Amino acid sequence: MSWEKNSKSEGEIWHVISTEFKRLGWLHIMIWVGYSLVFFYGPNLIFDTETAILMTLRTLAVNALIFYINVLVLLPLLVGRSKFKAYAVAILILLGSVSLLWEVTDPVGQQDWEKLRRSQPEVLHFRQGENPGGEQLSPRPPQPGRPGPEVDEKPPKPPWDLFGRHTMFSIFSSLGILFLSTMFWLMVDARRKENERLSLTNENLSTEMKFLKSQMNPHFLFNALNNIYSLAQRQSNKTALLVLKLSSMLRFIVYETDNGKIPLQNEVDYIRNFVEFQKIKLEEEPRLEINLEDVRPGVKIEPMLLFPFVENAFKHSNIDDTVNGWIQMKLEYDGQTIRFSCANSKPPRDISKDKVGGIGIDNVKKRLSYLYRDCHHIEIKDEADRFEVLLEINLS
Structure with a gap:
């Protein structure tokens, strides 16, 4: 089981990295x-053009090799699995191999490097035997007691010192590339983990939504059918109309809430039908102020974002009390932002009529934070005698 989990994680890392390279390939180049x-x-x-090109290509190839071995192999397979000791050993092996590779692929050669080291600073320009002033280099005249010409020789250094200098240069260069590649991998890995977190959040919210719908449907259907039955016994003319409304509401819950964004008008219609069923149970006309007229065709939102606040208001407002109980709701749209407010009275003692079902404000807040992360604002005012929710969703 652990192996399967690691394989899955490794596959996800490779997928994210390959996606990054496809998306940013031109930037890498x-x-x-x-x-x-x-x-x-x-x-x-310092050198002639051909040698300079060879040195550049060698440096490019070695550094690119270090970068992508670290990003594609060592970091995902070792650091990604918390094998830090193995990673440290692998880095030491990589640095040793790279240092040897620097020496083997050196286009200049140790003798030329030694001549370059022992030359005077003014003759460090090796391009076709010319110095920076353009004059032909010539040996210095012989000095008394020493045969032959001399090129300002310095005491030769032992071979291990020259090799150590090259080794140190390659190690520092490699460490710089390792640092950059590690930073790149950490950035990609952080993005992968964030995507996993968002995906998990979405799955959890979807699961919660399905569970709450399975709770809500039978409960609401039970109440609605009871209300219709009581009207049918009184031979009310509203019976047929309410059956159509109930059919519309069930169609909305069962089908439309699983299809992504829906027309805002559909959710408003669901709210209106819900209010109509709530009013049937009341003997007197309740104190309701409903302004949901500012709905334009073509405006779409995620389903069940407004209705839970209406449902909550009917649960806790004690709307049966036509003297002290009241509910107000208003919907506005200015072409970019939806503004929805829902307020209700609060009786001295908390009242919750329906103990089962409902979507819940906390669930809606989670969905909003995922679906409209930086495009919404919700404010809840919970006072002694009043509860109000103000919601803004930017659709632009």
Whole structure:
């Protein structure tokens, strides 16, 4: 089971990294080309053009090898699995291999590096035997007691010192590339984890939504059928109309809430039908102020974002009390932002008529934070005698 989990995680890491390379491939190419041009400038001042090109290509190949081995192999397979000791050993092996690779692929050669080291600063320009002033280099005249010409020789250094200098240069260069590649991988891995978190949140919200719908449907259907039955016994003319409304509401719950965004008008119609069924149970006309007229065709939102606040208001407002109980709701749309407010009275003692079902404000807040993360604002005012929700959703 652990192996399957690791394999799945590894596959996800590779998928994210490959996606990043596909999305940013041109950027990688531009960065490496720019890096090569900058690096080429230094060797081109000292060596001939062919040697400078070979040194640049060697440096590009070795550094790219370090970068992508670290990003595609070592970090996902070792650090990604918390094998830090193995990663440290792998890095030491990689640095040793790279140092050897630097020596083996050196286009200049140890003898030329030794001559370069022992030369005077003014003759460090090796391009076709010319110095920076353009004059032909010539040996210095012989000094008394020493045969032959001399090129300002310095005491030769032992071979291990020269090798150590090259090794140190390659190690520092490799460490810089390792640091950059590690930062790149950490950024990609953080993005992968964030995507996983959002995906998990969405799955949890979807599961909660389905569970709450399975709770709500039988409960609401039970109440609605009882209300219709009582009207049918009184031979009310509203019976047939309410059967149609109930059919519309069930169609909305069963089918439309699973299809992503829906027309705002559909949710408003559901709210109106819900209010009509609530009014049937009341003997007197309740104190309701409903303004849901500002709905334009074509405006779409995620389903069940407004209705839970209406449902909550009827649960806790004690609307049966036509003297002290009241509910107000208003919907506005200015072309970019939906503004919905729902307020209700609060009796001295908390009243919740329906103990089963309902979607719940907390669930809606979770869905809003996922579906409209940076595009919504919700404010809840819970006072002694009043409860109000103000919701804004930016659709632009």
